[in-house]
Amino acid sequence: MNIVNKVTVRHLKENKRRSLVTIIGAIISVAMITAVATLGVSFLDLLIRGDIEENGEWHVQYQDANVEQLEAVAKDDNTEQLIVTSDGFAAFDSAKTENKRYLYFRNFETQGMDHFPLALTEGRLPENANEVVISETLNTNSDETYQVGDTLTAGIGERMHSLENRKLSEFDAMQFGEGDTFNEELVDVEEKTFDIVGIIEQPGWEVSWLPIVSVVGFTDTNTAAAGDTFDGYVVASKINNELFDDAKAFANEQGIPSVDFNSDLLRLYGATQNDNLRTTLFSLAGIMMGIVVIGSVALIYNAFAISVSERARHLGMLASVGATKRQKRNSVFFEGAIIGAISIPLGILAGLGGIWVTFQFVNTFLQGALNVEQELEVVVTPMMLVVAIGVSALTILISTYIPAQKASKISAIDAIRQTQDIKLTGKAVKTSKWVRKLFGLEAEIGLKNLKRNRKRYLATVFSLVISIVLFLSVTYFTNNLKTSLEMTQSELRYDIQLYGGELNEDSLAQYANLPDVTEAGLMRQAGGEAHIPQDRLPEALLEEIERGETELIDDRYRYYVSVYAMDSENFEQYAEQIGVDPADFGQETPRAILIDKVVYQDGMSGTLKETETVKVEEGESLELLGSSINEMGEEIEPEVLANVEIAALTDETPAGVSASYLGNLDLIVPMDALDEIGFIAGDTYPSITLASSDPMKTEAEILEINEAGIDISNVFQRRQQEEQLVLLMQIFTYGFITLISLISIANIFNTISTSVQLRKREFAMLRSVGMTPKGFNKMIRYESLFYGVKALAYGLPISFAAMVAMHFALGQTFDYGFIVPWGSVAFVIVVIFLIVGAAMLYSIAKIKNDNIIESLKQENA
Structure with missing residues (x-):
């Protein structure tokens, strides 16, 4: 250590207050950088763990691949692990209601059961092709009761759309036809008998509103028959944006019919097919990192700038005994190095410690108020530490640069007189x-x-x-x-929706009186059209018309209109919520509330946009027409139903009204307005929405009522x-x-x-x-x-x-x-x-x- 550096160290020791203030400023800065990085990485880790628990750990899915193709997938350089599955559907003959029509058999090889959310409540997992475990929802939805040790016999086949001749998956809703018919069927049915060896919690893929109940079995490619196909789920060894194109190219090369991606999980790892989203993420990350670095530089720079002002006389004395500009400048850099050597380790520990304490409080809230099973954990990665240390060191270097340059220019006379x-x-x-x-x-x-x-x-x-x-x-x-x-x-501001059948006010009272139901509402939906002139269309629709994505008919745009009629009590609450007097409705002229905002994805840019649905003011009227397409699919002249006055515009939707789309109008009216508009009972589709303090229990109670033709959608x-x-x-x-x-x-x-x-x-x-x-x-x-x-x-x-x-x-x-x-x-x-x-x-x-x-x-x- 040269003499100038020794003098610098001595000066730091003699001016303990100033040195401590500078160190504290640097520690705070390093702690901020560390805390922000840790907070981001740990939050992302929570989302990743939650997604894996819900949907399984996989990145790429090769669909309908044969054994040879799966062997090629397993040998691919980017395949860390291959999970092979097969599936099939069987008629659920003992179902209590028509909304659960299929047993969905999903079969895994042994290692696959560790990568998908299979939580045993009783028994064990299957170990051969003759064993299965059943979802706990099977007994909930069945007239029969199945226990571990029982046998299950089912005719397993493929679920096909009977009109379009296409295969349907477990994620497809029921394909309804006219009347009570369904446009789907089971083909290639083969009857099999299995031993039930366990019961699992409802798996993540078994969404309540889909017509399936899950049965999980065992599959083995070594015993596959010729022509058997499987789905191969790949855990990739390298996750980046090239994964999408590489997987598609590989599937095409091997002749695999289709490939899918676990987009939600990949997005959390930073891989996405949406270039706009990637640009957004990188831009925001750059802006936020810039803000953090600027704040850190400001914090440390001020400490060093004031330090140099205070040390001016000391630096002048060094100049008077022959210290060069370079030595004076380096003395400040050396001081920065000492401060960094002390503050960076302490700052990293302070940042990690502060985040750990914060997570202890947050985890209590997550588990209590939010019922989140996963906990926030302090995640420290080597790259994060390297980035934190590197950014902190760079920040200290930048912070000391200007004071160092200033120090090098202090003359002996000015410094001793302290006039600079x-x-x-x-x-x-x-x-x-x-x-x-x-x-x-x-x-x-x-x-x-x-x-x-x-x-x-x-x-x-x-x-x-x-x-x-x-x-x-x-x-x-x-x-x-x-x-x-x-x-x-x-x-979604409700837990359960009932639809179909003959739902009415009596049904509403019946379901509203269930023990755990806190809110209930009856709604009837009817459809019509409104032909709107071009000058009243929003810019988003005009752009689609210019691009040829849609067209005008007789200089007018044909809107599809959904009319939602609410029961009187809920309509009054909704009207008051948006600031409208409910007494203004039910007059001779039909009046309605128009949902005037819609979120849509632009077809050209892929951007999510928010726009008005139509250019209309309160007090104006819309001419509501019947359908211009008859039951045979032929174009007809629509009849005029009514001129509906727009009583209010709002972006708040009531419970039971689904998010609309561009080119659609949603009108909210009281129940008795349906007659005024001209709809008859057969033109409307009733539904009841329920909010419950225990949705799963309420669903079971509704199944016990077993009202004919009623379908249940549990969206809780x-x-x-x-x-x-x-x-x-x-x-x-x-x-x-x-x-x-x-x-x-x-x-x-x-x-x-x-x-x-x-x-x-x-x-x-x-x-x-x-x-x-x-x-x-x-x-x-x-x-x-x-x-x-x-x-x-x-x-x-x-x-x-x-x-x-x-x-x-x-x-x-x-x-x-x-x-x-x-x-x-x-x-x-x-x-x-x-x-x-x-x-x-x-x-x-x-x-x-x-x-x-x-x-x-x-x-x-």
């Missing part, structure tokens, strides 16, 4: 005469004090500006992330998953906001308190010439005001620019209006003055009792 930072020219400290007239002499002195040391003043303002930009940018980011997530989710699990995802995202984003807010506050307190410490001589001088404590406090308040106003003048425009950049990045995938978070802006304006004032008063309180003579004699704090 103080500007005493009249122009430099000139203030407006209005400052004294409006705020008094103390305010003018305070402003002159700031201007005397402009660099220190700007360092403090820069710290405040960065804090403002950090908070508003992250707030905007999190709000839009939540909005984007909600655009991809459906709005789907709705719960979507709500959990939204709430998890809120926890992540608001945790991020809280973290950034704390870092910003620490940054402000660190900068201001250090600045005040360095001004002890200045404050002592003012007190020595007669400034009273009251006048001194008044001066400090006005300095805080000047700091806040200056910071907001720069911080708000920069924040808006960052918001626009993030809006543009999100616009690659999600298209909705730019919304300024005015609430957050107002919050920042108030809080910035409070924090600055509190930091100034706190710092002054620490030095107000200092001896004036000792402070005047002191060179540095």
Whole structure:
């Protein structure tokens, strides 16, 4: 170690307060970088584990492949593990209701059962082709009861669409024909008998509204007959965006009929076929990393900038004894290296420790309020540590560069006289005469004090500006992330839906009285058309017409209109919810509420967009027509049903109304309006929606009622998953906001308190010439005001620019209006003055009792 570095180390030891402040600033910065990286990786890990638990661990599915093709898949370089399955359908003859028509047999090889969500409640998993385990829903939906040790006989075949001659999968809903007919059948049926060796929880693929109940068996390619085909699920060894094209090319080369991907899981690993989404993710990641790095640089830079100001005399003394510019510059870099060697390990530990403590509280909430089985775990990857260390080291290097350059230029005379930072020219400290007239002499002195040391003043303002930009940018980011997530989710505010049969008010009362039902509603849906002129179409439809994706008929666009009639009690609640008087309905002229917003995916860009459904105002009328296609599929002249007045426009849909699509209009009316419009009972489709405190129990009770022709759709699990995802995202984003807010506050307190410490001589001088404590406090308040106003003048425009950049990045995938978070802006304006004032008063309180003579004699704090 050369002599200059030894002197630097000694100076750090002698100025413990300043060294400690600098180290703390660097630790906070490194902790922020580590915490943000850990938070992101850990949250992603939670989503990955949740998806694997729900849908199984696989990445690529090769469908209907023979044994030779599966052998080629197993030998492929990117195949880490191959899971072979086969499936088939059998008629569910003992089903209680018609909505469960099939036993779905899904067979795995031994290793496959570890990669798919099979949770045993009783018995064991099958070990040969003669054994099966049944889903617990089999007994729930069957008139017969099956136990471990019983046998199950079924005729297993393929499920085919009888008109279109295509194979149907377990994810296809029932293919209804006219009347009570179904357009599907089982073919190639072979009767088999199995021993039941276990019972499993309802597997993830067995969605409640699909017509299947699961039976899981064993398959073995070694005993396959000629012509047998299987599905091969691949766990890929390398996951990247090339996976999609490579798998398709491989399937084509081997003659495999089709290939599918576990898109949800792959997206969590960062692989997606949507180029727009990939652009969005990379853009947002770049913006957020930029915000974090800028905040870190600001935090550490301020500490080093103030450190160099304080060390000016020390550096001048080194220059007076022959230290070169390079040696002075390197002394600052060496100080940065020492600070980094101490702060980076401590900062990483502090970041990981803070996230661990946070997760302990969050996990309690997840399991209690959200019923999420998975826990957030602190995930530390080697790459994450390398990135955290690298970014932190780079941040410290950048933060020390400007102070080091400044240190190299300090001359011996200026440093010893300490005049390099103080500007005493009249122009430099000139203030407006209005400052004294409006705020008094103390305010003018305070402003002159700031201007005397402009660099220190700007360092403090820069710290405040960065804090403002950090908070508003992250707030905007999190709000839009939540909005984007909600655009991809459906709005399901009920647990169970009943449809078909002769549902009516009596049925509603019957189901509403079930023990656990908390809300119930009856709705009748009818269909019609509205032919809308071109000048009333939204831009989205006009663009489709220009591209030739749809067309006008007689200069009008043919909208399909869904009319939803609600029972009186629920309609009154819905109308009041959106601010409409229910008494205004039921008049001689039919009136309706129009859902005026729709989310759709643009066919050209693949972007999710939000748009109005039609250009119409409240009070205007729509001519509602009957269908222009008869039962034979022939074009006919539609009859006019009614002129419906639009009573209100809203984007809130009631329970039971599915998300609409572009080119469709949804009208909400009270039940008695159906007669006014001209619909007859046979034209409508009834449904009942139920919210329940125990949806699974309620479903079992409905099955016990066994009302003829009633189908049940239990959407509780789907709705719960979507709500959990939204709430998890809120926890992540608001945790991020809280973290950034704390870092910003620490940054402000660190900068201001250090600045005040360095001004002890200045404050002592003012007190020595007669400034009273009251006048001194008044001066400090006005300095805080000047700091806040200056910071907001720069911080708000920069924040808006960052918001626009993030809006543009999100616009690659999600298209909705730019919304300024005015609430957050107002919050920042108030809080910035409070924090600055509190930091100034706190710092002054620490030095107000200092001896004036000792402070005047002191060179540095």
